[in-house]
Amino acid sequence: MIVGAGGNTTMQVGDQGILLVDTMYAQLSDKILAAIRKISNKPIRYIINTHIHPDHTGGNENLRKAGATIAGGNVVGNIRDAGEGAAIVAHENVLNGMSAPTGVQAPAPSGAWPTDTYVHGQKDLYFNGEAVQVIYQPAAHTDGDSIVFFRRSDVISAGDIFVTTTYPVIDIQRGGSLNGIIDSVNRIIDLAVPADKQEGGTYIIPGHGRLCDEADIVEYRDMLTIIRDRIQDMIKKTMTLQQVKAPKPTSDYDPRSGATTGLWTTDMFVEAAYQSLSARK
Numbered sequence: 304m305i306v307g308a309g310g311n312t313t314m315q316v317g318d319q320g321i322l323l324v325d326t327m328y329a330q331l332s333d334k335i336l337a338a339i340r341k342i343s344n345k346p347i348r349y350i351i352n353t354h355i356h357p358d359h360t361g362g363n364e365n366l367r368k369a370g371a372t373i374a375g376g377n378v379v380g381n382i383r384d385a386g387e388g389a390a391i392v393a394h395e396n397v398l399n400g401m402s403a404p405t406g407v408q409a410p411a412p413s414g415a416w417p418t419d420t421y422v423h424g425q426k427d428l429y430f431n432g433e434a435v436q437v438i439y440q441p442a443a444h445t446d447g448d449s450i451v452f453f454r455r456s457d458v459i460s461a462g463d464i465f466v467t468t469t470y471p472v473i474d475i476q477r478g479g480s481l482n483g484i485i486d487s488v489n490r491i492i493d494l495a496v497p498a499d500k501q502e503g504g505t506y507i508i509p510g511h512g513r514l515c516d517e518a519d520i521v522e523y524r525d526m527l528t529i530i531r532d533r534i535q536d537m538i539k540k541t542m543t544l545q546q547v548k549a550p551k552p553t554s555d556y557d558p559r560s561g562a563t564t565g566l567w568t569t570d571m572f573v574e575a576a577y578q579s580l581s582a583r584k
């Protein structure tokens with residue numbers, strides 16, 4: 304786990320090279336590379352993006368150039384793969400979002416775009432002697448979330464579906480939803496197996512914040528489910544957003560996850576939760 308000013312990066316290292324999950328911001332690429340080189344001099348072969356946001360994909364182009372795709376690895380005279388860099392794996396909606404024609408210019412440079420996408424279910428890789436599953440999580444934090452399950456290491460990279468720093472960001476504009484986040488968190492809990500006394504076992508790397516185990520994400524799931532039920536109840540009583548905010552439906556969790564300043568405040572979370580739960584199914 305590499306921690307910096309962007310989203311957390313996961314690094315898997317072995318004889319075949321390096322696999323990264325998420326790349327923080329572009330301006331942090333030198334620092335990430337320095338951290339990688341303290342551990343291994345092997346090439347970066349794969350980059351997996353958990354979703355499109357720039358604090359998780361900003362370093363794609365720089366770190367891709369620092370790597371090489373595995374297809375080009377040992378093939379002498381394979382011109383097509385020469386200098387191509389690491390493969391970037393993501394759900395197709397990440398590519399769609401990065402490459403969408405805006406009339407002037409694509410939202411992200413083409414060197415940052417995923418090279419290897421999938422649409423349904425999951426994408427399986429086998430790298431460094433380990434099965435790595437990239438599993439689609441529909442309508443969760445965004446419309447293009449993947450969790451990454453390292454089956455042998457017993458580590459799950461959750462992306463921003465799971466954060467320990469604030470309430471989860473529900474990116475409604477990009478097709479995110481509170482119920483999708485809760486479904487995805489339940490999926491992660493299904494995959495995770497605790498060791499003795501519910502501690503340790505499978506490790507879960509959140510999109511932002513500290514390294515967690517199953518007990519941590521169960522607590523997070525319970526919090527989100529309770530808040531969801533409270534807000535859902537008030538919506539059923541046809542309460543307006545202002546009426547929902549007034550009794551502070553998150554107050555018992557605010558000491559841990561709330562914020563009054565910064566990029567994602569409690570107010571923004573309640574508003575997004577309300578919108579998400581009010582939307583027609």
Ligand SMILES: [Zn+2]
Nearest residue numbers: 354356444463
């Ligand atoms: Zn995000």
